[in-house]
Amino acid sequence: MDALSRLIRLARLRGSVDLRCLVAGRYTLDNPDAGRGQAPFHLLLSGACDLQLPGRRIEVAAGDMVLLPRGAAHRMHARGPRAATDVERRDAGPYTLVTDAASASATRGARDGDEGGGPGAPVxxxxxxxxxxxGPGQVLMDMLPDVVHVSLASGPDADAEDAGSAEYDGPGRLGRLGPLSGLMRDEAARAAPGAEAVLDALCDVLLTLALRGTPGLGRTLWLASARDVVRTVTEAVLRDPAHDWRIEEFAGLVSMSRATFIRHFVRETGMNPGDFLTRLRMLLAAEMLTRTDRSVAAVAAAVGYASESAFGRAFRVTTGDTPARLRRAARAR
Incomplete structure (x- = not known):
């Protein structure tokens, strides 16, 4: 199993769709602080939006997904030629539907295969x-930037044949996101039995695609790195977390000098190798503490700590909790 797949499975993240906004005019959705343990996301299938954070504005285009791992309060502003009128919010089965007076045209566009359009298209x-x-989920989320903004319409995993086709990256198209978006729209519109389960499962797919990352839309995600520097280190640590890893050894794995390795690693991850190693180890430790009956000392040894006290300090700094408290909380649930 590749490193990204293993980390996502360890984290046991669960996705849900809360709301669908289908409007042809300007409209703002206020999102309060979600707090620790919840990460809001937005997937834009057509039109154009702005995500507004204190002191920061992010333009979101059709095919983009935005994830906020810290759950920060924010606004999603749907752009349009005029203000939305007769806005209605109603229960649509597994989610809330927000529509305006002109949303019928948006519904027709989605049904007729308009996969994105330009900035003037309905949202x-x-x-x-x-x-x-x-446990593991919190450690993983803490390793991500405050805002993950990626385009799912095209990406680094695209085949050369796909990348050169009009269906893949032509104007107003969603490329590989097209079939997935079509399924989401169909399940959302029909609200048939099991629609909520289908949409939740599709959220898991979206997360994996987002964590692969896309260069050019925010800081490159270390999870997505196709370069040997980060991928090799991640796979080596996951394979043998108890090993006494040194920077020189990591550098040797990718045939780099120590200085060159550190420079590349920090640029790709935003962390120094030591912090990265600690976080990976704590993610694995959290999984063992919550899913096995191993003693704290045994868990410490399994992730490279000879001292239970040193492990406890590192765990507390990384997760904000002690190993014992985390285990008790997991068992109580």
């Missing part, structure tokens, strides 16, 4: 969140 926005239990 079709899915909003939801990911949750996780205390």
């Amino acid at each position: 079709d926005l899915f909003c939801g969140h990911y949750t996780w239990e205390a």
Whole structure:
């Protein structure tokens, strides 16, 4: 199993769609602080939006997904030629539907295969969140930047044949996101039995695609790195977390000098190798503490700590909790 797949499975993140915004005019959705343990996301299938944070504005285009791992309060502003009128919010089965007087044209566009359009197209926005239990999920989310903004319409995993086709990156198209967006729209519109389960499962797919990352839309995600520097280190640590890893050894794995390795590693992850190693180890430790009956000392040894007290300090700094408290909380649930 590759490193990204293993980390996502360890984190046990659960996604849900909360709201679908289908409007042809300007409209703002206020999102309060979600707090620790919840990460809001937005997937824009058509039109154009702005995500507004204190002191920061992010333009979101059709095919973009935005994830906020810290759950920060924010606004999603749907752009349009005029203000939305006769806005209605109603229960649509597994989610809340927000529509305006002109949303019928948006519905027709989605049904007729208009997969994105330009900035003037009606907005079709899915909003939801990911949750996780205390432990591995929190460690993983803490390793991500405050805002993850990626384009799912195209990406580094695209085949050369796809990348050169009009269906893949032509104007107003969603490329590989097209079939997934079509399924989301269909399940959302029909609200048939099991629609909520289908949408939740599709949220898991979206997260994996987002964590692969896309260069050019925010800081490159270390999880997505196709370069040997980060991928090799991640796989080596996951394979043998108890090993006494040194920077020189990591550098040797990718045939770099110590200085060159550190420079590349910090640029790709935003962390120094020591912090990165500690966080990976704590993610694995949290999994063992919540899913096995190993003693704290045994868990410490399994992730490279000879001293239970040193492990406890590192765990507390990384997760904000002690190993014993985390285990008790997991068992109580």
